[in-house]
Amino acid sequence: MYSEIVMDHFKNPRNVGEITDADGIGEVGNPVCGDMMNVYIKVDNDKIADIKFKTFGCGAAIAVSSMLTELAKGKTLDEAMKITNKDVAEALGGLPQNKLHCSNLGADALHSAIKNYMDRKAGKIKDTAKDREEHVKSREAQACYCPYCSKEVQEESPFCIFCGTEISHEHDH
Amino acid sequence: MGVIYLDHLSGTPLHPRVKEAMIHHINTVYGNPVSDHQVGQMAAQALDTARSQVAALINADPGEIVFESGGTESVNHAIKGVAIGMREKGNHIITTNIEHKSVLNSLRTLRLLDYTVTSLDVDPHGMVDPAAVEAAITPGTILISIMLANNEIGTIEPIAEIAKIAQKHKIVCHTDAVDAVGVIPVDIKTLGVDLLSMAANQFYGPPGVGALYVRKGTRVWPLLDGGMQENKRRAGTENLIGIVGMGVAAEVAKEELPERLPRIKALRDKLRDGLVARIPSIIINGHPTQTLPHLVSVSVKYIEGESLMLMLDEEGIAVATRSACASGSLRASHVLISTGMDFASAQGTLLFSLGRDTAEADVDRVLEVMPPIVQTLRDMSPIYKKEHTT
Numbered sequence: 001m002y003s004e005i006v007m008d009h010f011k012n013p014r015n016v017g018e019i020t021d022a023d024g025i026g027e028v029g030n031p032v033c034g035d036m037m038n039v040y041i042k043v044d045n046d047k048i049a050d051i052k053f054k055t056f057g058c059g060a061a062i063a064v065s066s067m068l069t070e071l072a073k074g075k076t077l078d079e080a081m082k083i084t085n086k087d088v089a090e091a092l093g094g095l096p097q098n099k100l101h102c103s104n105l106g107a108d109a110l111h112s113a114i115k116n117y118m119d120r121k122a123g124k125i126k127d128t129a130k131d132r133e134e135h136v137k138s139r140e141a142q143a144c145y146c147p148y149c150s151k152e153v154q155e156e157s158p159f160c161i162f163c164g165t166e167i168s169h170e171h172d173h
Numbered sequence: 174m175g176v177i178y179l180d181h182l183s184g185t186p187l188h189p190r191v192k193e194a195m196i197h198h199i200n201t202v203y204g205n206p207v208s209d210h211q212v213g214q215m216a217a218q219a220l221d222t223a224r225s226q227v228a229a230l231i232n233a234d235p236g237e238i239v240f241e242s243g244g245t246e247s248v249n250h251a252i253k254g255v256a257i258g259m260r261e262k263g264n265h266i267i268t269t270n271i272e273h274k275s276v277l278n279s280l281r282t283l284r285l286l287d288y289t290v291t292s293l294d295v296d297p298h299g300m301v302d303p304a305a306v307e308a309a310i311t312p313g314t315i316l317i318s319i320m321l322a323n324n325e326i327g328t329i330e331p332i333a334e335i336a337k338i339a340q341k342h343k344i345v346c347h348t349d350a351v352d353a354v355g356v357i358p359v360d361i362k363t364l365g366v367d368l369l370s371m372a373a374n375q376f377y378g379p380p381g382v383g384a385l386y387v388r389k390g391t392r393v394w395p396l397l398d399g400g401m402q403e404n405k406r407r408a409g410t411e412n413l414i415g416i417v418g419m420g421v422a423a424e425v426a427k428e429e430l431p432e433r434l435p436r437i438k439a440l441r442d443k444l445r446d447g448l449v450a451r452i453p454s455i456i457i458n459g460h461p462t463q464t465l466p467h468l469v470s471v472s473v474k475y476i477e478g479e480s481l482m483l484m485l486d487e488e489g490i491a492v493a494t495r496s497a498c499a500s501g502s503l504r505a506s507h508v509l510i511s512t513g514m515d516f517a518s519a520q521g522t523l524l525f526s527l528g529r530d531t532a533e534a535d536v537d538r539v540l541e542v543m544p545p546i547v548q549t550l551r552d553m554s555p556i557y558k559k560e561h562t563t
Contacts, residue, residue: 010480011487016553031517031556034477034496034505038555054555056520058479058496062553 003093006063013062015069017052024117026109035061039068039109043117048072048080053109060095060103067091068106077114083107177490177535181375181467182324182352182526187418188377194421195379195414205410207402216413223420230423231369232360233386239406240416243383244351244372246396248275250385250407251347251368254393255316256283259345263313264288269301269330270511271323273349277507280318289313297513298460299328307338314344321350321359321369325495325508325524326459327468329353336365345391351375351383355426356467357434367391373415377529378422382415429529437527438466440536444525445469447540452547456518458509467528470495472514473521475557476550481523484546490539495522517556 002010022040029036035057042050051072053065068088072080085104089095095104178186187195198219204212206220221235228235241247256266266283268276270292280290291309295301301319317339322329332348339346347368353359354369355376361369368391372383387393387406399408445457448471458470473481478496485492495506496519509519525539551557 010483013553027555031477031520034520036555054553056475056554056556057477059483061477062480 005093009063009066010059013066015052019052024113026113028105028109031056035103037105037109039113041113047076060099064088064106072110179525180491180493181528184374185377188425190425191418191421195418198417219417223416226420226424227384230427232362237386239385239403241383245275247370247383247385248349249279250396252279255345257394258392259315263315265311265313267291267309267317269293269319271295271508299326299512301330303331303334306335310342316345318347321348322353322465324352326470327465328460329463333364373419373422376422376426379415379418382419433529444536451544467526469525471523472518474518475554477520478522488542493524496520
């Protein structure tokens with residue numbers, strides 16, 4: 001199922017943990033969807049001097065987090081902003097198709113941490129609680145919920161198995 | 174060190190006697206049971222023997238057993254067969270929110286063909302209320318399909334009581350007993366259902382073969398149209414090698430169950446109680462007493478099931494997970510959500526299903542290996558820290 005590189009990073013994840021005096025924190029995903037990733041960065045001279053992560057998720061999500069920290073460490077902020085989710089997946093020797101979508105959040109978390117650092121530096125007071133709420137909302141929009149009983153339904157299901165209501169699939173994802 | 178296999182709900186290894194019977198059959202029989210010559214009649218005889226063996230396991234008559242390609246086909250046949258066979262009587266079907274996908278998706282297809290479905294909620298233990306079943310009956314109800322034992326939480330449903338209600342209202346009653354037959358004693362006479370689905374690979378028979386019990390007089394249209402096999406109820410040349418294996422597996426199950434059951438249940442209890450004692454913040458799913466004797470369904474909070482399953486696999490322990498990530502559909506288990514569990518906890522669900530080869534040392538090994546793995550993953554989890562510092 002997973003490549004050898006993925007299994008290596010899953011079994012021996014690099015840079016796990018938290019930086020208590022981080023210069024920037026990025027947080028994406030939510031546990032409802034199965035994956036949540038926090039990235040902490042320390043910035044020195046416009047370079048990522050240190051980076052750590054905490055992740056709730058499947059084997060792919062943990063490997064992605066680990067590989068991302070390896071790719072980002074020592075890079076300038078500009079270089080780090082150019083790292084894409086695709087780059088991380090490629091560095092891991094590929095990910096299963098169904099994981100590319102949900103578990104490949106590493107670059108998003110990194111970019112969010114850098115943005116957080118820039119905002120702090122620019123003197124913008126950041127409301128982290130509100131920021132988190134927005135992330136959660138954007139992730140939830142990817143799941144399908146029955147509009148009548150609010151239970152999660154299969155994307156292609158013509159009716160809700162819970163309440164029997166017909167569902168039209170015209171939402172925007 | 175060999176693998177500790179604790180995923181018997183996904184499929185059991187062949188029993189040595191089953192393997193032997195299948196090999197013997199391959200070496201000696203090749204005819205088609207429909208042929209009247211002697212070669213064909215040898216095959217017909219093997220088919221009859223297997224039919225009697227399977228019937229005996231559930232106390233049915235051999236004529237009431239239809240061989241199928243597995244549990245999924247058996248369920249499809251029961252539901253769609255009744256829907257077509259009883260169409261002039263009505264178009265309403267009653268089921269529950271925790272059925273196997275073969276039931277859910279059969280009903281999804283029927284919805285497209287203008288059948289209506291009432292899907293009943295369950296209590297936090299996953300138990301269906303027979304009174305709710307009776308209340309859902311309409312003049313157009315033609316079928317009640319409710320599983321005997323749930324494949325994710327193990328809850329055993331009050332099917333005998335539900336079958337009585339169905340009988341009173343002259344409605345056909347089907348039960349998906351795939352995870353129960355060969356695991357717990359199942360007697361069709363005390364259960365009282367009209368249709369029952371089972372699969373050989375739940376009781377040490379081969380995969381790809383199952384059966385549908387059809388009570389005499391029940392109207393079930395064929396799912397596969399063609400020749401006159403299986404008394405015109407399931408066309409196509411039988412998978413005789415598999416069927417022979419299923420027959421012997423049924424015979425062995427009937428013999429061994431009185432010994433297997435208490436031994437496996439004791440090991441299951443030890444595993445369940447040991448996990449509760451050693452790992453904080455876990456939830457044991459299902460009903461405390463009305464449950465499959467070989468299953469521990471556990472939700473480990475703050476971590477995700479697939480990574481837990483992979484780490485146990487690295488230690489040579491094979492288990493199943495019901496996290497959204499591992500499901501293929503990337504959706505949390507509909508069964509766990511139906512019992513009222515929150516999405517995040519459902520993600521950390523593991524299923525340990527024990528078997529006839531499970532030894533006490535295997536359970537001890539799981540209890541030794543799992544707590545530090547859980548701690549490693551929790552130390553990595555952002556939600557663990559959050560909920561533990563607030």
